[in-house]
Amino acid sequence: MSNNVILEARDLVREYHTKEGMMGKTVVTRALKGVSFDLERGKTLAVVGESGCGKSTLARILTLIDPATSGDLFIEGKKIDISQERLSKEMRAKVQIVFQNPYGSLNPRQKIGDVLTEPLMINTNLSPAERREQAMDMLIKVGLGPEHFNRYPHMFSGGQRQRVAIARALMLNPSLLILDEPVSALDLSVQAQILNLLADLQDEFNLTYLFISHDLSVVRYIADKVMVMYFGEVVEYGDIETVFGDPQHEYTRTLFNATPKADIAHIKARLGVA
Amino acid sequence: MALLEIENLTVEFDTVEGRFRALDNVSYSVNAGEVLAVVGESGSGKSVAMLAVMGLLAQNGHVWADKLVFEGRDLMTMSDKERRKVIGKDISMIFQEPIASLNPCFTVGYQLDEALVQHTSLNRKERKDRMVELMQQVGMPEPEKAIKKFPHQMSGGQCQRVMIAMAIACSPKLLIADEPTTALDVTIQKQILDLLMDLQQKTGMGLIMITHDMGVVAETADRVIVQYKGKKMEEAGVLELFESPKNPYTRALLSALPENATGNRLPTVSDFHDGQGGAH
Numbered sequence: 021m022s023n024n025v026i027l028e029a030r031d032l033v034r035e036y037h038t039k040e041g042m043m044g045k046t047v048v049t050r051a052l053k054g055v056s057f058d059l060e061r062g063k064t065l066a067v068v069g070e071s072g073c074g075k076s077t078l079a080r081i082l083t084l085i086d087p088a089t090s091g092d093l094f095i096e097g098k099k100i101d102i103s104q105e106r107l108s109k110e111m112r113a114k115v116q117i118v119f120q121n122p123y124g125s126l127n128p129r130q131k132i133g134d135v136l137t138e139p140l141m142i143n144t145n146l147s148p149a150e151r152r153e154q155a156m157d158m159l160i161k162v163g164l165g166p167e168h169f170n171r172y173p174h175m176f177s178g179g180q181r182q183r184v185a186i187a188r189a190l191m192l193n194p195s196l197l198i199l200d201e202p203v204s205a206l207d208l209s210v211q212a213q214i215l216n217l218l219a220d221l222q223d224e225f226n227l228t229y230l231f232i233s234h235d236l237s238v239v240r241y242i243a244d245k246v247m248v249m250y251f252g253e254v255v256e257y258g259d260i261e262t263v264f265g266d267p268q269h270e271y272t273r274t275l276f277n278a279t280p281k282a283d284i285a286h287i288k289a290r291l292g293v294a
Numbered sequence: 295m296a297l298l299e300i301e302n303l304t305v306e307f308d309t310v311e312g313r314f315r316a317l318d319n320v321s322y323s324v325n326a327g328e329v330l331a332v333v334g335e336s337g338s339g340k341s342v343a344m345l346a347v348m349g350l351l352a353q354n355g356h357v358w359a360d361k362l363v364f365e366g367r368d369l370m371t372m373s374d375k376e377r378r379k380v381i382g383k384d385i386s387m388i389f390q391e392p393i394a395s396l397n398p399c400f401t402v403g404y405q406l407d408e409a410l411v412q413h414t415s416l417n418r419k420e421r422k423d424r425m426v427e428l429m430q431q432v433g434m435p436e437p438e439k440a441i442k443k444f445p446h447q448m449s450g451g452q453c454q455r456v457m458i459a460m461a462i463a464c465s466p467k468l469l470i471a472d473e474p475t476t477a478l479d480v481t482i483q484k485q486i487l488d489l490l491m492d493l494q495q496k497t498g499m500g501l502i503m504i505t506h507d508m509g510v511v512a513e514t515a516d517r518v519i520v521q522y523k524g525k526k527m528e529e530a531g532v533l534e535l536f537e538s539p540k541n542p543y544t545r546a547l548l549s550a551l552p553e554n555a556t557g558n559r560l561p562t563v564s565d566f567h568d569g570q571g572g573a574h
Binding site: 070071178207208209210211212213215216219234235236237238240241242274275277278279280281282283284286287288290291293 | 335481482536551552554562
Protein backbone atom coordinates (compact mmCIF):
# COMPACT_ATOMS: atom_id res chain seq x y z
CA MET A 21 0.00 0.00 0.00
CA SER A 22 1.41 3.35 -0.97
CA ASN A 23 2.20 5.96 1.59
CA ASN A 24 -0.20 8.36 0.04
CA VAL A 25 -3.30 6.38 0.94
CA ILE A 26 -4.65 7.81 4.16
CA LEU A 27 -7.74 5.68 4.49
CA GLU A 28 -8.57 2.31 3.09
CA ALA A 29 -11.95 0.62 3.37
CA ARG A 30 -12.43 -3.02 2.42
CA ASP A 31 -15.90 -4.57 2.15
CA LEU A 32 -17.49 -2.48 4.86
CA VAL A 33 -20.84 -3.90 5.88
CA ARG A 34 -23.19 -2.39 8.42
CA GLU A 35 -26.37 -4.04 9.58
CA TYR A 36 -28.99 -2.58 11.87
CA HIS A 37 -31.17 -4.96 13.83
CA THR A 38 -34.62 -3.68 14.70
CA LYS A 39 -37.65 -5.39 16.16
CA GLU A 40 -40.94 -5.12 14.38
CA GLY A 41 -43.64 -4.64 17.01
CA MET A 42 -43.44 -5.82 20.61
CA MET A 43 -43.37 -9.54 19.92
CA GLY A 44 -42.15 -9.26 16.37
CA LYS A 45 -39.12 -10.91 14.97
CA THR A 46 -35.90 -9.08 14.37
CA VAL A 47 -35.58 -7.33 11.06
CA VAL A 48 -32.11 -6.88 9.64
CA THR A 49 -31.49 -3.76 7.59
CA ARG A 50 -28.30 -3.83 5.57
CA ALA A 51 -27.38 -0.16 5.34
CA LEU A 52 -24.00 -0.85 3.78
CA LYS A 53 -23.49 -3.89 1.59
CA GLY A 54 -19.74 -4.17 1.21
CA VAL A 55 -18.14 -0.83 0.42
CA SER A 56 -14.48 -0.55 -0.61
CA PHE A 57 -12.42 2.48 -1.55
CA ASP A 58 -9.11 4.27 -1.02
CA LEU A 59 -8.62 7.86 -0.04
CA GLU A 60 -5.41 9.65 -1.03
CA ARG A 61 -3.86 12.34 1.11
CA GLY A 62 -4.75 15.88 0.08
CA LYS A 63 -7.54 14.74 -2.24
CA THR A 64 -11.30 14.98 -2.10
CA LEU A 65 -13.59 12.01 -2.53
CA ALA A 66 -17.26 12.84 -3.01
CA VAL A 67 -19.97 10.42 -1.97
CA VAL A 68 -23.22 10.94 -3.85
CA GLY A 69 -26.60 9.34 -3.35
CA GLU A 70 -30.15 9.88 -2.20
CA SER A 71 -31.62 9.61 1.26
CA GLY A 72 -31.39 6.08 2.57
CA CYS A 73 -28.47 5.03 0.39
CA GLY A 74 -26.09 4.66 3.34
CA LYS A 75 -24.06 7.87 2.98
CA SER A 76 -24.42 8.88 6.60
CA THR A 77 -23.92 5.32 7.87
CA LEU A 78 -20.61 5.37 6.02
CA ALA A 79 -19.76 8.73 7.59
CA ARG A 80 -20.45 7.33 11.07
CA ILE A 81 -18.19 4.34 10.48
CA LEU A 82 -15.35 6.43 9.07
CA THR A 83 -15.60 8.92 11.94
CA LEU A 84 -15.25 5.94 14.29
CA ILE A 85 -18.59 6.62 15.94
CA ASP A 86 -20.14 3.31 14.88
CA PRO A 87 -18.35 0.01 14.28
CA ALA A 88 -18.82 -1.81 10.99
CA THR A 89 -20.57 -5.19 11.19
CA SER A 90 -17.83 -6.67 9.04
CA GLY A 91 -15.05 -5.48 6.78
CA ASP A 92 -11.75 -3.76 7.43
CA LEU A 93 -10.90 -0.13 7.94
CA PHE A 94 -7.30 1.10 7.77
CA ILE A 95 -6.33 4.63 8.73
CA GLU A 96 -2.78 5.54 7.74
CA GLY A 97 -2.07 1.85 7.32
CA LYS A 98 -3.26 0.89 10.80
CA LYS A 99 -6.22 -1.44 11.13
CA ILE A 100 -8.96 0.01 13.29
CA ASP A 101 -11.79 -1.91 14.86
CA ILE A 102 -13.64 0.07 17.52
CA SER A 103 -15.81 -2.91 18.47
CA GLN A 104 -12.63 -4.69 19.71
CA GLU A 105 -10.49 -2.03 21.34
CA ARG A 106 -10.69 1.48 22.71
CA LEU A 107 -9.45 4.22 20.48
CA SER A 108 -6.34 6.13 21.44
CA LYS A 109 -6.56 9.90 21.60
CA GLU A 110 -4.24 10.25 18.62
CA MET A 111 -6.50 8.08 16.50
CA ARG A 112 -9.58 10.00 17.66
CA ALA A 113 -7.99 13.23 16.51
CA LYS A 114 -7.19 11.97 13.03
CA VAL A 115 -10.73 11.95 11.70
CA GLN A 116 -13.18 14.78 12.35
CA ILE A 117 -16.62 15.56 11.01
CA VAL A 118 -18.66 18.60 9.96
CA PHE A 119 -22.41 18.12 9.91
CA GLN A 120 -25.06 19.39 7.55
CA ASN A 121 -27.09 21.62 9.78
CA PRO A 122 -25.03 24.33 11.48
CA TYR A 123 -28.11 25.30 13.51
CA GLY A 124 -28.35 21.87 15.11
CA SER A 125 -24.70 20.98 15.51
CA LEU A 126 -23.70 23.80 17.88
CA ASN A 127 -24.83 23.86 21.50
CA PRO A 128 -26.88 27.06 21.92
CA ARG A 129 -25.64 27.51 25.50
CA GLN A 130 -21.97 27.18 24.71
CA LYS A 131 -19.88 30.18 23.69
CA ILE A 132 -17.89 29.86 20.47
CA GLY A 133 -14.64 29.98 22.44
CA ASP A 134 -15.74 26.99 24.52
CA VAL A 135 -16.90 25.15 21.41
CA LEU A 136 -13.38 25.43 20.01
CA THR A 137 -11.36 24.79 23.17
CA GLU A 138 -13.38 21.77 24.35
CA PRO A 139 -11.68 19.25 22.00
CA LEU A 140 -8.29 20.50 23.24
CA MET A 141 -9.36 20.27 26.87
CA ILE A 142 -10.38 16.63 26.43
CA ASN A 143 -7.61 15.43 24.15
CA THR A 144 -4.51 17.45 25.06
CA ASN A 145 -2.62 18.72 28.10
CA LEU A 146 -2.43 22.33 26.97
CA SER A 147 -2.89 25.11 29.50
CA PRO A 148 -6.02 27.29 29.29
CA ALA A 149 -3.97 30.16 27.87
CA GLU A 150 -2.52 27.96 25.12
CA ARG A 151 -5.95 26.55 24.27
CA ARG A 152 -7.34 30.05 24.04
CA GLU A 153 -4.52 31.14 21.77
CA GLN A 154 -5.02 28.19 19.41
CA ALA A 155 -8.76 28.85 19.26
CA MET A 156 -8.14 32.51 18.39
CA ASP A 157 -5.77 31.50 15.59
CA MET A 158 -8.31 29.07 14.23
CA LEU A 159 -11.08 31.69 14.25
CA ILE A 160 -8.95 33.89 12.01
CA LYS A 161 -8.09 30.97 9.71
CA VAL A 162 -11.76 30.23 9.05
CA GLY A 163 -12.52 33.86 8.30
CA LEU A 164 -13.96 34.94 11.65
CA GLY A 165 -12.32 37.26 14.19
CA PRO A 166 -11.16 37.26 17.84
CA GLU A 167 -14.24 39.34 18.71
CA HIS A 168 -16.38 36.26 18.01
CA PHE A 169 -14.71 34.25 20.80
CA ASN A 170 -17.22 35.18 23.50
CA ARG A 171 -20.37 35.07 21.42
CA TYR A 172 -23.14 32.48 21.40
CA PRO A 173 -24.22 30.50 18.29
CA HIS A 174 -27.55 32.36 17.93
CA MET A 175 -25.62 35.56 17.21
CA PHE A 176 -24.24 34.08 13.98
CA SER A 177 -25.67 33.53 10.52
CA GLY A 178 -25.80 30.06 8.97
CA GLY A 179 -22.60 30.57 7.00
CA GLN A 180 -20.72 31.83 10.06
CA ARG A 181 -21.95 28.88 12.10
CA GLN A 182 -20.68 26.51 9.47
CA ARG A 183 -17.30 28.27 9.73
CA VAL A 184 -17.38 27.62 13.49
CA ALA A 185 -18.23 23.95 12.90
CA ILE A 186 -15.30 23.67 10.49
CA ALA A 187 -13.01 25.42 12.98
CA ARG A 188 -14.06 22.98 15.72
CA ALA A 189 -13.31 20.02 13.46
CA LEU A 190 -9.84 21.39 12.70
CA MET A 191 -8.81 22.10 16.31
CA LEU A 192 -7.09 18.73 16.75
CA ASN A 193 -5.17 18.92 13.45
CA PRO A 194 -7.00 16.03 11.80
CA SER A 195 -5.70 14.57 8.58
CA LEU A 196 -9.12 13.54 7.34
CA LEU A 197 -12.26 15.62 7.42
CA ILE A 198 -15.67 14.06 6.80
CA LEU A 199 -18.01 16.71 5.43
CA ASP A 200 -21.62 15.53 5.65
CA GLU A 201 -23.58 17.83 3.32
CA PRO A 202 -21.73 20.90 4.64
CA VAL A 203 -23.30 23.43 2.28
CA SER A 204 -26.75 22.09 1.52
CA ALA A 205 -28.41 24.19 4.25
CA LEU A 206 -26.77 27.39 3.01
CA ASP A 207 -27.72 30.07 0.50
CA LEU A 208 -25.98 30.07 -2.85
CA SER A 209 -23.68 33.01 -2.15
CA VAL A 210 -22.74 31.66 1.29
CA GLN A 211 -22.24 28.22 -0.22
CA ALA A 212 -19.62 29.69 -2.55
CA GLN A 213 -17.79 31.27 0.40
CA ILE A 214 -17.73 28.02 2.38
CA LEU A 215 -16.55 26.01 -0.64
CA ASN A 216 -13.74 28.53 -1.13
CA LEU A 217 -12.82 28.31 2.54
CA LEU A 218 -12.68 24.51 2.33
CA ALA A 219 -10.40 24.74 -0.71
CA ASP A 220 -8.12 27.23 1.07
CA LEU A 221 -7.89 25.05 4.18
CA GLN A 222 -7.18 21.96 2.10
CA ASP A 223 -4.23 23.72 0.48
CA GLU A 224 -2.93 25.08 3.78
CA PHE A 225 -3.13 21.92 5.90
CA ASN A 226 -2.92 19.28 3.14
CA LEU A 227 -6.29 18.00 4.34
CA THR A 228 -8.13 15.04 2.90
CA TYR A 229 -11.86 15.42 2.44
CA LEU A 230 -14.65 12.92 2.20
CA PHE A 231 -17.43 15.12 0.89
CA ILE A 232 -20.96 13.78 1.18
CA SER A 233 -23.45 15.58 -1.01
CA HIS A 234 -26.48 15.19 -3.17
CA ASP A 235 -25.69 18.26 -5.26
CA LEU A 236 -23.86 17.11 -8.35
CA SER A 237 -22.78 20.58 -9.45
CA VAL A 238 -21.01 21.12 -6.11
CA VAL A 239 -19.44 17.66 -6.32
CA ARG A 240 -18.12 18.25 -9.81
CA TYR A 241 -16.60 21.51 -8.67
CA ILE A 242 -14.88 20.32 -5.50
CA ALA A 243 -14.03 16.61 -5.82
CA ASP A 244 -11.19 14.65 -7.41
CA LYS A 245 -12.97 11.31 -7.22
CA VAL A 246 -16.60 10.42 -6.86
CA MET A 247 -18.44 7.43 -5.49
CA VAL A 248 -22.11 6.96 -6.33
CA MET A 249 -24.12 4.95 -3.82
CA TYR A 250 -27.49 3.33 -4.25
CA PHE A 251 -29.22 1.27 -1.55
CA GLY A 252 -26.02 0.60 0.38
CA GLU A 253 -23.94 -0.34 -2.61
CA VAL A 254 -21.33 1.52 -4.59
CA VAL A 255 -22.62 1.54 -8.14
CA GLU A 256 -19.93 3.75 -9.61
CA TYR A 257 -16.50 4.89 -8.41
CA GLY A 258 -13.86 6.78 -10.32
CA ASP A 259 -12.25 10.05 -11.32
CA ILE A 260 -14.62 12.97 -11.49
CA GLU A 261 -14.15 13.62 -15.19
CA THR A 262 -14.56 9.96 -16.11
CA VAL A 263 -17.76 9.51 -14.12
CA PHE A 264 -19.31 12.81 -15.20
CA GLY A 265 -18.12 12.42 -18.78
CA ASP A 266 -19.22 8.86 -19.31
CA PRO A 267 -21.42 7.46 -16.53
CA GLN A 268 -21.59 3.66 -16.76
CA HIS A 269 -24.34 2.70 -14.34
CA GLU A 270 -28.03 3.21 -15.02
CA TYR A 271 -28.60 4.93 -11.68
CA THR A 272 -25.79 7.42 -12.20
CA ARG A 273 -27.36 8.41 -15.50
CA THR A 274 -30.78 8.78 -13.85
CA LEU A 275 -29.19 11.00 -11.23
CA PHE A 276 -27.49 13.19 -13.83
CA ASN A 277 -30.67 13.51 -15.88
CA ALA A 278 -32.69 14.52 -12.82
CA THR A 279 -30.32 17.33 -11.86
CA PRO A 280 -31.66 20.71 -12.96
CA LYS A 281 -29.35 22.33 -15.46
CA ALA A 282 -28.84 26.08 -15.56
CA ASP A 283 -26.92 26.36 -18.83
CA ILE A 284 -28.24 28.46 -21.68
CA ALA A 285 -28.29 25.69 -24.28
CA HIS A 286 -30.55 23.69 -22.00
CA ILE A 287 -32.98 26.60 -21.47
CA LYS A 288 -33.11 27.18 -25.21
CA ALA A 289 -33.90 23.53 -25.80
CA ARG A 290 -36.73 23.66 -23.25
CA LEU A 291 -38.21 26.83 -24.69
CA GLY A 292 -37.81 25.53 -28.22
CA VAL A 293 -35.70 28.51 -29.30
CA ALA A 294 -32.98 27.95 -31.87
CA MET B 295 -55.45 41.26 -18.32
CA ALA B 296 -53.01 39.96 -15.82
CA LEU B 297 -54.24 37.25 -13.46
CA LEU B 298 -52.53 38.71 -10.42
CA GLU B 299 -51.20 42.23 -10.27
CA ILE B 300 -49.03 43.50 -7.46
CA GLU B 301 -47.97 47.13 -7.37
CA ASN B 302 -45.69 48.63 -4.76
CA LEU B 303 -46.32 45.96 -2.19
CA THR B 304 -44.66 46.68 1.15
CA VAL B 305 -44.74 44.37 4.15
CA GLU B 306 -43.48 45.25 7.61
CA PHE B 307 -43.33 43.23 10.78
CA ASP B 308 -43.49 44.48 14.35
CA THR B 309 -40.55 43.11 16.29
CA VAL B 310 -39.11 43.84 19.71
CA GLU B 311 -36.52 46.02 18.00
CA GLY B 312 -39.12 48.03 16.11
CA ARG B 313 -40.53 47.74 12.63
CA PHE B 314 -38.75 45.46 10.20
CA ARG B 315 -39.41 45.99 6.50
CA ALA B 316 -39.43 42.56 4.87
CA LEU B 317 -40.66 43.70 1.48
CA ASP B 318 -40.05 47.12 -0.02
CA ASN B 319 -42.22 48.43 -2.87
CA VAL B 320 -42.22 45.32 -4.99
CA SER B 321 -44.31 45.14 -8.15
CA TYR B 322 -44.96 42.29 -10.52
CA SER B 323 -47.75 40.49 -12.28
CA VAL B 324 -48.57 37.00 -13.51
CA ASN B 325 -50.66 36.12 -16.53
CA ALA B 326 -52.82 33.07 -16.96
CA GLY B 327 -50.84 30.18 -18.40
CA GLU B 328 -47.54 31.68 -17.36
CA VAL B 329 -44.81 30.32 -15.10
CA LEU B 330 -43.21 33.09 -13.08
CA ALA B 331 -40.20 32.26 -10.92
CA VAL B 332 -39.42 34.42 -7.91
CA VAL B 333 -35.84 33.73 -6.93
CA GLY B 334 -33.79 34.98 -4.01
CA GLU B 335 -31.83 33.91 -0.96
CA SER B 336 -33.20 33.62 2.56
CA GLY B 337 -34.52 36.97 3.77
CA SER B 338 -35.15 38.28 0.27
CA GLY B 339 -38.88 38.47 0.93
CA LYS B 340 -39.84 36.04 -1.81
CA SER B 341 -42.30 34.09 0.31
CA VAL B 342 -43.60 37.11 2.22
CA ALA B 343 -45.14 38.68 -0.89
CA MET B 344 -47.11 35.53 -1.59
CA LEU B 345 -48.18 35.11 2.04
CA ALA B 346 -49.48 38.68 1.86
CA VAL B 347 -51.50 37.81 -1.23
CA MET B 348 -52.90 34.74 0.50
CA GLY B 349 -53.60 36.71 3.69
CA LEU B 350 -51.53 34.25 5.68
CA LEU B 351 -49.24 36.70 7.45
CA ALA B 352 -49.04 36.59 11.23
CA GLN B 353 -50.71 39.21 13.43
CA ASN B 354 -47.61 41.39 13.54
CA GLY B 355 -47.46 41.77 9.76
CA HIS B 356 -48.60 45.00 8.07
CA VAL B 357 -49.32 45.19 4.38
CA TRP B 358 -49.52 48.20 2.07
CA ALA B 359 -49.98 48.13 -1.66
CA ASP B 360 -51.05 50.48 -4.41
CA LYS B 361 -52.57 47.51 -6.09
CA LEU B 362 -53.16 43.91 -5.07
CA VAL B 363 -55.58 42.71 -7.67
CA PHE B 364 -56.64 39.19 -8.60
CA GLU B 365 -58.77 38.89 -11.76
CA GLY B 366 -59.74 42.54 -11.48
CA ARG B 367 -60.85 42.19 -7.85
CA ASP B 368 -59.04 44.10 -5.14
CA LEU B 369 -57.76 41.70 -2.49
CA MET B 370 -57.01 44.57 -0.07
CA THR B 371 -60.57 45.84 0.28
CA MET B 372 -62.27 42.48 -0.02
CA SER B 373 -64.08 41.29 3.12
CA ASP B 374 -62.64 38.26 4.89
CA LYS B 375 -65.63 36.22 3.87
CA GLU B 376 -65.23 37.02 0.19
CA ARG B 377 -61.53 36.48 0.41
CA ARG B 378 -61.96 33.00 1.85
CA LYS B 379 -63.95 32.10 -1.26
CA VAL B 380 -61.02 33.06 -3.46
CA ILE B 381 -58.15 31.76 -1.35
CA GLY B 382 -57.87 28.00 -1.51
CA LYS B 383 -60.16 27.87 -4.54
CA ASP B 384 -58.93 30.24 -7.23
CA ILE B 385 -55.54 30.82 -5.65
CA SER B 386 -53.87 27.96 -3.84
CA MET B 387 -50.46 27.35 -2.43
CA ILE B 388 -48.10 24.47 -1.73
CA PHE B 389 -45.30 24.70 0.76
CA GLN B 390 -41.75 23.56 1.24
CA GLU B 391 -42.13 20.93 3.92
CA PRO B 392 -44.71 18.45 2.64
CA ILE B 393 -44.61 16.27 5.72
CA ALA B 394 -45.01 19.22 8.11
CA SER B 395 -47.80 20.73 5.98
CA LEU B 396 -50.10 17.76 6.53
CA ASN B 397 -51.87 17.08 9.80
CA PRO B 398 -50.49 13.82 11.22
CA CYS B 399 -53.77 13.02 13.03
CA PHE B 400 -55.98 12.67 9.97
CA THR B 401 -55.87 10.56 6.84
CA VAL B 402 -54.84 12.36 3.68
CA GLY B 403 -58.29 11.64 2.26
CA TYR B 404 -59.91 13.50 5.14
CA GLN B 405 -57.64 16.49 4.60
CA LEU B 406 -58.20 16.45 0.86
CA ASP B 407 -61.94 16.28 1.47
CA GLU B 408 -61.85 19.48 3.54
CA ALA B 409 -60.96 21.56 0.49
CA LEU B 410 -63.80 20.00 -1.49
CA VAL B 411 -66.36 20.47 1.31
CA GLN B 412 -65.35 24.11 1.68
CA HIS B 413 -65.35 25.14 -1.94
CA THR B 414 -67.62 22.79 -3.90
CA SER B 415 -71.21 21.59 -3.65
CA LEU B 416 -70.40 17.98 -4.46
CA ASN B 417 -72.03 15.25 -2.36
CA ARG B 418 -70.13 12.60 -0.46
CA LYS B 419 -70.01 10.09 -3.31
CA GLU B 420 -68.93 12.69 -5.86
CA ARG B 421 -66.24 14.00 -3.54
CA LYS B 422 -64.88 10.48 -3.09
CA ASP B 423 -64.71 10.04 -6.86
CA ARG B 424 -63.06 13.41 -7.27
CA MET B 425 -60.45 12.49 -4.62
CA VAL B 426 -59.55 9.28 -6.43
CA GLU B 427 -59.38 11.21 -9.68
CA LEU B 428 -57.08 13.82 -8.11
CA MET B 429 -54.82 11.16 -6.67
CA GLN B 430 -54.55 9.62 -10.13
CA GLN B 431 -53.79 13.03 -11.61
CA VAL B 432 -50.85 13.55 -9.29
CA GLY B 433 -49.51 10.11 -10.11
CA MET B 434 -50.20 8.35 -6.84
CA PRO B 435 -50.11 4.55 -7.11
CA GLU B 436 -53.27 2.80 -5.84
CA PRO B 437 -55.32 6.00 -5.36
CA GLU B 438 -58.17 4.29 -3.49
CA LYS B 439 -55.81 2.95 -0.86
CA ALA B 440 -53.77 6.17 -0.76
CA ILE B 441 -56.64 8.31 0.50
CA LYS B 442 -57.01 6.07 3.55
CA LYS B 443 -53.38 6.48 4.53
CA PHE B 444 -51.92 8.75 7.19
CA PRO B 445 -49.11 11.16 6.29
CA HIS B 446 -46.51 9.17 8.22
CA GLN B 447 -47.22 6.13 6.06
CA MET B 448 -46.01 8.03 3.01
CA SER B 449 -42.66 9.26 1.74
CA GLY B 450 -41.80 12.95 1.35
CA GLY B 451 -42.40 12.85 -2.39
CA GLN B 452 -45.81 11.21 -1.90
CA CYS B 453 -46.77 13.81 0.72
CA GLN B 454 -45.88 16.56 -1.74
CA ARG B 455 -48.11 14.86 -4.33
CA VAL B 456 -50.95 14.92 -1.81
CA MET B 457 -50.30 18.64 -1.20
CA ILE B 458 -50.45 19.25 -4.94
CA ALA B 459 -53.67 17.24 -5.18
CA MET B 460 -55.13 19.42 -2.43
CA ALA B 461 -53.98 22.59 -4.15
CA ILE B 462 -55.49 21.65 -7.52
CA ALA B 463 -58.66 20.13 -6.02
CA CYS B 464 -60.77 23.13 -6.98
CA SER B 465 -59.00 23.79 -10.30
CA PRO B 466 -57.25 27.01 -9.21
CA LYS B 467 -56.44 29.75 -11.69
CA LEU B 468 -53.23 30.53 -9.87
CA LEU B 469 -50.99 28.09 -8.06
CA ILE B 470 -48.22 29.35 -5.80
CA ALA B 471 -45.47 26.83 -5.15
CA ASP B 472 -43.18 27.92 -2.32
CA GLU B 473 -39.94 25.92 -2.66
CA PRO B 474 -41.93 22.80 -3.54
CA THR B 475 -38.92 20.53 -4.01
CA THR B 476 -36.30 21.87 -1.62
CA ALA B 477 -36.76 19.07 0.92
CA LEU B 478 -36.72 16.31 -1.70
CA ASP B 479 -34.07 14.17 -3.42
CA VAL B 480 -33.09 15.14 -6.97
CA THR B 481 -34.83 12.27 -8.70
CA ILE B 482 -38.01 12.96 -6.71
CA GLN B 483 -37.56 16.68 -7.37
CA LYS B 484 -37.60 15.97 -11.08
CA GLN B 485 -40.81 13.95 -10.78
CA ILE B 486 -42.54 16.71 -8.81
CA LEU B 487 -41.37 19.49 -11.16
CA ASP B 488 -42.47 17.44 -14.18
CA LEU B 489 -45.85 16.90 -12.52
CA LEU B 490 -46.30 20.62 -11.78
CA MET B 491 -45.31 21.67 -15.30
CA ASP B 492 -47.57 19.02 -16.77
CA LEU B 493 -50.56 20.17 -14.68
CA GLN B 494 -49.82 23.79 -15.53
CA GLN B 495 -49.79 23.06 -19.25
CA LYS B 496 -52.95 20.93 -19.14
CA THR B 497 -55.01 23.36 -17.08
CA GLY B 498 -53.50 26.63 -18.29
CA MET B 499 -53.28 27.99 -14.77
CA GLY B 500 -50.76 30.62 -13.73
CA LEU B 501 -47.89 29.25 -11.67
CA ILE B 502 -45.64 31.20 -9.34
CA MET B 503 -42.54 29.21 -8.47
CA ILE B 504 -40.73 30.54 -5.42
CA THR B 505 -37.24 29.09 -5.23
CA HIS B 506 -33.61 29.73 -4.37
CA ASP B 507 -32.38 27.18 -6.89
CA MET B 508 -31.23 28.63 -10.21
CA GLY B 509 -31.46 25.15 -11.72
CA VAL B 510 -35.16 24.95 -10.90
CA VAL B 511 -35.64 28.42 -12.43
CA ALA B 512 -33.88 27.35 -15.61
CA GLU B 513 -35.99 24.20 -15.85
CA THR B 514 -39.41 25.73 -15.28
CA ALA B 515 -39.82 29.49 -15.67
CA ASP B 516 -41.03 31.69 -18.50
CA ARG B 517 -40.22 34.88 -16.66
CA VAL B 518 -38.08 35.54 -13.57
CA ILE B 519 -38.12 38.06 -10.72
CA VAL B 520 -34.88 38.33 -8.73
CA GLN B 521 -35.27 39.62 -5.18
CA TYR B 522 -32.68 40.66 -2.64
CA LYS B 523 -33.30 41.91 0.91
CA GLY B 524 -36.93 42.75 0.21
CA LYS B 525 -36.33 44.61 -3.03
CA LYS B 526 -36.86 43.61 -6.62
CA MET B 527 -33.49 43.57 -8.37
CA GLU B 528 -34.38 42.43 -11.83
CA GLU B 529 -37.23 41.17 -13.94
CA ALA B 530 -36.52 39.38 -17.20
CA GLY B 531 -37.45 36.49 -19.46
CA VAL B 532 -35.67 33.31 -18.40
CA LEU B 533 -33.31 33.17 -21.37
CA GLU B 534 -32.50 36.87 -21.15
CA LEU B 535 -31.76 36.54 -17.44
CA PHE B 536 -29.28 33.70 -17.88
CA GLU B 537 -27.75 35.09 -21.07
CA SER B 538 -27.34 38.72 -20.14
CA PRO B 539 -28.17 39.49 -16.52
CA LYS B 540 -28.42 43.27 -16.06
CA ASN B 541 -28.30 43.64 -12.31
CA PRO B 542 -24.95 43.16 -10.51
CA TYR B 543 -26.62 41.00 -7.85
CA THR B 544 -28.05 38.66 -10.49
CA ARG B 545 -24.65 38.45 -12.11
CA ALA B 546 -23.02 37.65 -8.77
CA LEU B 547 -25.65 35.01 -8.04
CA LEU B 548 -25.15 33.31 -11.39
CA SER B 549 -21.37 33.33 -11.10
CA ALA B 550 -21.62 31.75 -7.64
CA LEU B 551 -23.11 28.64 -9.25
CA PRO B 552 -20.47 25.89 -9.02
CA GLU B 553 -21.16 24.78 -12.60
CA ASN B 554 -20.14 28.22 -13.84
CA ALA B 555 -16.82 28.10 -12.00
CA THR B 556 -13.83 28.89 -14.15
CA GLY B 557 -10.85 28.98 -11.78
CA ASN B 558 -9.96 27.28 -8.53
CA ARG B 559 -12.13 29.55 -6.42
CA LEU B 560 -15.72 30.62 -6.82
CA PRO B 561 -16.55 34.29 -7.13
CA THR B 562 -18.77 35.24 -4.21
CA VAL B 563 -21.52 37.78 -3.80
CA SER B 564 -19.36 39.62 -1.26
CA ASP B 565 -18.69 42.53 -3.61
CA PHE B 566 -22.37 43.15 -3.33
CA HIS B 567 -22.89 42.45 0.35
CA ASP B 568 -20.86 40.80 3.09
CA GLY B 569 -23.03 37.68 2.99
CA GLN B 570 -22.86 37.19 6.72
CA GLY B 571 -24.83 40.11 8.07
CA GLY B 572 -27.19 37.68 9.77
CA ALA B 573 -26.01 38.46 13.29
CA HIS B 574 -28.51 40.74 14.89
